[in-house]
Amino acid sequence: xIVMTQSPDSLAVxxxxxxxxxxxxxxxxxxxxxNKNYLTWxxxxxGQPPKLLIYWASTRESxxxxxxxxxxxxxxxxxxxxxxxxxxxxxxxCQQYYNSxxxxxxxxxxxxx
Amino acid sequence: QVQLxxxxxxxxxxxxxxxxxxxxxxxxxxxxxxxxxxxxxGKGLEWIGRIYTGxxxxxxxxxxxxxxxxxxxxxxxxxxxxxxxTAADTATYYCARALEYGTDYWGQxxxxxxxx
Numbered sequence: 001x002i003v004m005t006q007s008p009d010s011l012a013v014x015x016x017x018x019x020x021x022x023x024x025x026x027x028x029x030x031x032x033x034x035n036k037n038y039l040t041w042x043x044x045x046x047g048q049p050p051k052l053l054i055y056w057a058s059t060r061e062s063x064x065x066x067x068x069x070x071x072x073x074x075x076x077x078x079x080x081x082x083x084x085x086x087x088x089x090x091x092x093x094c095q096q097y098y099n100s101x102x103x104x105x106x107x108x109x110x111x112x113x
Numbered sequence: 114q115v116q117l118x119x120x121x122x123x124x125x126x127x128x129x130x131x132x133x134x135x136x137x138x139x140x141x142x143x144x145x146x147x148x149x150x151x152x153x154x155g156k157g158l159e160w161i162g163r164i165y166t167g168x169x170x171x172x173x174x175x176x177x178x179x180x181x182x183x184x185x186x187x188x189x190x191x192x193x194x195x196x197x198x199t200a201a202d203t204a205t206y207y208c209a210r211a212l213e214y215g216t217d218y219w220g221q222x223x224x225x226x227x228x229x
Binding site: 036038042049050052055056059061100101103104105106 | 157158159160162171172173174175207209212213214215216217219220221222
């Protein structure tokens with residue numbers, strides 16, 4: 001199985017500041033035939049199911065604010081929230097969609113400082 | 114707008130079989146993969162497996178010996194059975210639509226508790 005490791009486990013950022021969450025996979029999730037990274041980011045607020053934010057490492061899902069961005073390739077990925085808003089408080093998960101089983105990171109809890 | 118709703122018993126006895134059904138509305142179930150994902154209280158997400166409307170399945174090897182998924186396209190439903198449950202299977206179970214690159218539509222989740 002591909003192991004997904006997120007860092008940090010929790011993060012406190014001031015409103016309007018930048019938040020950065022990292023995700024590392026135990027093997028590359030870059031599919032050479034189409035040059036796409038099968039890495040997806042989700043946001044989960046309390047009492048709600050996860051919400052798809054970013055796929056193929058850097059493609060924003062329709063309707064997701066442009067303050068959310070994803071980057072990285074191969075085994076190292078980053079989710080950045082450029083100007084933190086109160087409604088961004090949540091747990092963020094990365095997931096690899098390269099190989100079954102489609103494993104998740106352990107989650108990063110984002111709070112307001 | 115596609116909507117998913119999980120249904121099934123909220124309490125299952127140890128060693129018995131957990132059975133859940135997901136009803137899809139607002140769109141056809143055909144032509145997609147459909148996921149089951151679970152989350153113990155206060156913990157992370159675990160992918161259980163997926164089923165294609167043609168019937169092919171992929172299961173998490175950690176659960177494969179106990180998992181069976183099925184689909185009923187006439188009812189726009191798919192189902193999960195997990196046998197020989199223990200307290201470790203207590204979790205919120207989500208059904209969701211699987212795309213090539215991730216999971217876009219999710220049910221609200223249903224809490225299943227394993228207890229005698």
